[in-house]
Amino acid sequence: MAFKTIVEDGIDVLVVGAGLGGTGAAFEARYWGKNKKIVVAEKANIDRSGAVAQGLYAINCYMGTRWGENNPEDHVRYARIDLMGMVREDLLFDMARHVDSTVHQFEEWGLPLMRNPKTGSYQREGRWQIMIHGESYKPIVAEAAKKSADKVYNRVCVTHLLMDEAKENRIAGAVGFNVRTGNYHVFKSKTVVVGAGGASNIFKPRSVGEGAGRVWYAPWSSGSAYGLLINAGAKMTQMENRIVLARFKDGYGPVGAYFLHLKTYTQNGLGEEYESKWFPDLQKMVGKEYLDPEASHRTHRPIPTCLRNHAFISEVNAGRGPIHMVTMEAFQDPHLEEVGWENFLGMTVGQAVLWAATDVDPKYQNPELTTSEPYVMGSHATGCGAWCSGPEDVSPPEYFWGYNRMMSVEGLFGAGDAVGGTPHAFSSGSFTEGRLSAKAACKYIDDGKAEDIVVSDKQINDRKAEIYKPLEHYKIFRNEITAGTVNPNYINPRQGLDRLQKLMDEYGGGVTVNYMTNEKLLNIGLKKLKILEEDLEKVAAENIHELLRAWELKHRHRTSECVLQHTLFRKETRWPGYYYRGDALKLDDENWHVLTVSRRDPATGEYTMEKAPCYHLVGKDEE
Amino acid sequence: MPTFVYMTRCDGCGMCVDICPSDIMHIDTTVRRAYNIEPNMCWECYSCVKACPHQAIDARGYADFAPLGHSLRVLREEEKGTIAWRIKFRNGTEKNFLSPITTKPWGQAIPKLADESEPSPTMRDSQLLFSEPKYIRLDDGDLHTLESNGLTMKEGVYY
Ligand SMILES: Cc1cc2nc3c(=O)[nH]c(=O)nc-3n(C[C@H](O)[C@H](O)[C@H](O)COP(=O)(O)OP(=O)(O)OC[C@H]3O[C@@H](n4cnc5c(N)ncnc54)[C@H](O)[C@@H]3O)c2cc1C
Ligand code: SF4
Ligand code: SF4
Numbered sequence: 001m002a003f004k005t006i007v008e009d010g011i012d013v014l015v016v017g018a019g020l021g022g023t024g025a026a027f028e029a030r031y032w033g034k035n036k037k038i039v040v041a042e043k044a045n046i047d048r049s050g051a052v053a054q055g056l057y058a059i060n061c062y063m064g065t066r067w068g069e070n071n072p073e074d075h076v077r078y079a080r081i082d083l084m085g086m087v088r089e090d091l092l093f094d095m096a097r098h099v100d101s102t103v104h105q106f107e108e109w110g111l112p113l114m115r116n117p118k119t120g121s122y123q124r125e126g127r128w129q130i131m132i133h134g135e136s137y138k139p140i141v142a143e144a145a146k147k148s149a150d151k152v153y154n155r156v157c158v159t160h161l162l163m164d165e166a167k168e169n170r171i172a173g174a175v176g177f178n179v180r181t182g183n184y185h186v187f188k189s190k191t192v193v194v195g196a197g198g199a200s201n202i203f204k205p206r207s208v209g210e211g212a213g214r215v216w217y218a219p220w221s222s223g224s225a226y227g228l229l230i231n232a233g234a235k236m237t238q239m240e241n242r243i244v245l246a247r248f249k250d251g252y253g254p255v256g257a258y259f260l261h262l263k264t265y266t267q268n269g270l271g272e273e274y275e276s277k278w279f280p281d282l283q284k285m286v287g288k289e290y291l292d293p294e295a296s297h298r299t300h301r302p303i304p305t306c307l308r309n310h311a312f313i314s315e316v317n318a319g320r321g322p323i324h325m326v327t328m329e330a331f332q333d334p335h336l337e338e339v340g341w342e343n344f345l346g347m348t349v350g351q352a353v354l355w356a357a358t359d360v361d362p363k364y365q366n367p368e369l370t371t372s373e374p375y376v377m378g379s380h381a382t383g384c385g386a387w388c389s390g391p392e393d394v395s396p397p398e399y400f401w402g403y404n405r406m407m408s409v410e411g412l413f414g415a416g417d418a419v420g421g422t423p424h425a426f427s428s429g430s431f432t433e434g435r436l437s438a439k440a441a442c443k444y445i446d447d448g449k450a451e452d453i454v455v456s457d458k459q460i461n462d463r464k465a466e467i468y469k470p471l472e473h474y475k476i477f478r479n480e481i482t483a484g485t486v487n488p489n490y491i492n493p494r495q496g497l498d499r500l501q502k503l504m505d506e507y508g509g510g511v512t513v514n515y516m517t518n519e520k521l522l523n524i525g526l527k528k529l530k531i532l533e534e535d536l537e538k539v540a541a542e543n544i545h546e547l548l549r550a551w552e553l554k555h556r557h558r559t560s561e562c563v564l565q566h567t568l569f570r571k572e573t574r575w576p577g578y579y580y581r582g583d584a585l586k587l588d589d590e591n592w593h594v595l596t597v598s599r600r601d602p603a604t605g606e607y608t609m610e611k612a613p614c615y616h617l618v619g620k621d622e623e
Numbered sequence: 624m625p626t627f628v629y630m631t632r633c634d635g636c637g638m639c640v641d642i643c644p645s646d647i648m649h650i651d652t653t654v655r656r657a658y659n660i661e662p663n664m665c666w667e668c669y670s671c672v673k674a675c676p677h678q679a680i681d682a683r684g685y686a687d688f689a690p691l692g693h694s695l696r697v698l699r700e701e702e703k704g705t706i707a708w709r710i711k712f713r714n715g716t717e718k719n720f721l722s723p724i725t726t727k728p729w730g731q732a733i734p735k736l737a738d739e740s741e742p743s744p745t746m747r748d749s750q751l752l753f754s755e756p757k758y759i760r761l762d763d764g765d766l767h768t769l770e771s772n773g774l775t776m777k778e779g780v781y782y
Binding site for chain 2 (some may be wrong): 017027028031032043045047048049053054065071072085089093094097098100101104105112135136143155179208209213214218219289290338342346352355357359391393395445545589594614615617618620622
């Protein structure tokens with residue numbers, strides 16, 4: 001095929017995926033690497049790419065130490081209890097102690113942060129969230145990245161990382177193709193910061209047909225961060241920790257501002273409060289340490305997100321659905337009504353459209369909620385991602401190997417959803433992690449760790465052949481049939497995606513099985529994924545757009561495999577409401593108060609699973 | 624609501640093609656105008672709607688759950704720094720909203736870090752990022768550490 005090969009050589013910091021994490025990395029890298037070559041490779045257009053493409057109405061991670069509101073360790077304790085104990089507290093502490101400086105910069109750059117007219121401080125939505133007019137959040141951070149980077153390659157889908165052939169387990173860049181021209185792009189780089197975001201569309205979505213793009217996390221969140229890293233042999237952590245969200249039905253409109261600022265609340269179909277009646281049973285499953293409603297009532301200790309989901313799911317299964325959000329009281333206040341609507345227009349426009357289409361005016365009618373299909377990501381109330389080093393002044397030896405946010409592959413860094421064990425970073429925390437990894441990447445180069453990297457033409461040519469194989473495959477077999485999409489020699493990317501979603505749903509604990517799985521089901525799921533992998537060698541792409549979908553599918557497939565491996569390994573139900581291991585329905589701190597770590601051997605495809613110790617931040621008075 | 628394009632308004636300029644994060648706004652080779660090639664991969668993010676210079680793109684709620692007869696229009700004006708929304712319900716109810724999108728002239732307040740002074744070796748060896756510690760608290764306070772906050776990292780089960 002007549003695609004050109006375009007080589008960008010001599011890069012110091014290559015940013016793969018410029019969402020919130022990637023733009024943070026590209027921006028900050030220039031400060032620490034004045035003369036370094038900084039390049040961005042992004043599959044869309046960085047002005048509107050990633051999870052924040054349509055904007056946000058809140059910054060969900062801001063300490064407010066400036067206003068005396070919180071210390072970093074308060075946020076760590078909050079994230080710890082919300083995630084049932086399983087977090088990387090060194091990484092979280094580090095993110096939290098820097099995140100305010102990111103937010104203060106955003107305000108200086110022109111992002112409209114709302115202020116509390118009485119106190120002058122930022123308008124709080126909840127203890128950690130501040131309210132913004134964030135329609136242009138993404139264009140603003142993109143501007144910052146563009147000012148720092150030497151070059152931004154928009155519309156380049158990165159498919160593989162390049163590995164150094166002189167030193168084992170060291171990064172050497174990345175390759176991909178241009179989604180418009182089809183050209184092959186080779187980026188030879190001393191370091192790579194992966195910010196390619198989380199994964200939607202892995203589990204079968206509730207929406208069907210035309211609405212299948214209406215997923216909570218963006219449909220373009222293709223699990224590329226995970227696919228790229230796992231294939232390069234990077235260790236992953238907490239990949240079983242997929243997230244389920246309670247959201248407005250069908251549109252998946254956000255509920256944060258509704259619960260926290262508008263003070264709306266939920267009811268079952270009979271108009272009753274239902275949540276608390278599930279707590280005694282839940283306490284038997286997870287222990288009082290993780291669910292203590294009285295303590296939560298007295299303090300700021302949250303009821304973990306997954307446990308609230310559990311109450312929701314159980315109430316619906318008991319036949320007392322639907323669950324409603326009681327908006328009719330709050331919406332009588334015109335100011336709160338405006339906040340309620342703008343909250344959607346600022347980050348999930350589709351929910352506003354749906355209410356307009358169905359004549360739902362929350363002032364006169366309490367809208368329905370639902371629990372979503374599971375998502376794999378690492379910056380919301382979940383911590384899937386790569387196993388990364390922490391900062392040297394915080395991390396214990398097991399968590400530290402030289403450079404902040406460096407993965408188990410040398411020279412490979414990450415930010416946002418790519419980094420594991422760091423829930424509740426959200427947009428601001430992801431940008432901050434990008435900044436941290438950029439500084440560390442520059443230091444790694446300055447320390448002479450990236451000398452004499454070798455990438456052979458063979459590696460480059462092999463990858464090229466691999467990338468275009470779906471186009472070739474289509475060309476070879478298309479004319480065997482008259483017309484249409486049914487072919488005995490190939491499947492197209494949509495057919496492959498449908499198969500992936502169905503099997504993940506049924507064997508991995510999706511919505512149609514009420515988030516339930518067990519060892520037997522997981523093993524069947526893994527077998528079916530292996531066979532799907534064989535068929536993905538025969539995925540066919542009719543054009544370059546389908547080639548993009550083919551590679552997104554391959555990344556989603558690899559992510560799914562890792563999710564099932566981790567789910568199989570952790571023999572307990574740590575997060576009821578996210579998923580259930582039917583054969584181990586209780587939380588088991590004796591054996592499983594640990595972080596799970598996997599590595600897939602790129603040569604054999606075999607996974608090795610380990611338990612890593614879970615370190616906690618402990619105050620003097622708690623010792 | 625997946626997007627669709629009005630035949631009489633679109634001039635095929637390609638702005639929507641350039642911006643769509645899902646790569647689904649393409650130019651039809653016959654009519655030489657844009658259309659949504661893959662509605663079931665549309666997030667209804669409105670990036671293309673906001674970018675179209677001729678207001679040629681609209682959205683119609685997903686067929687599997689949204690009845691017909693509604694509309695949601697938007698006008699984003701970068702120079703004015705505002706975004707205006709108009710929501711029309713199926714039953715005719717109308718709601719309008721106007722929000723700021725920036726507080727500064729576009730892009731000018733973002734520093735060009737290549738022009739900042741070189742960080743000192745001590746700054747490089749510290750845990751600080753650009754503009755820290757000042758920007759953390761906007762006073763003279765320093766970065767939080769385990770020591771400053773009286774903390775240790777301990778293995779074991781703590782809640
Ligand atoms: C509906 C919704 C509401 C939210 N609400 C809030 C909120 O109120 N407040 C808040 O702070 N946070 C909120 N978040 C969370 C926030 O958006 C994420 O935490 C954050 O964007 C994660 O950053 P990231 O850089 O990891 O991923 P992203 O921002 O998604 O960036 C990933 C980037 O990688 C690119 N990419 C992917 N694959 C490839 C590839 N193969 N090659 C090249 N590039 C690739 C993508 O195009 C994208 O630009 C919300 C998210 C959603 C979806
Ligand atoms: S609404 Fe968003 S996803 Fe849909 S076509 Fe427009 S830009 Fe693309
Ligand atoms: S931006 Fe508007 S006018 Fe330009 S091609 Fe797209 S729909 Fe047509």
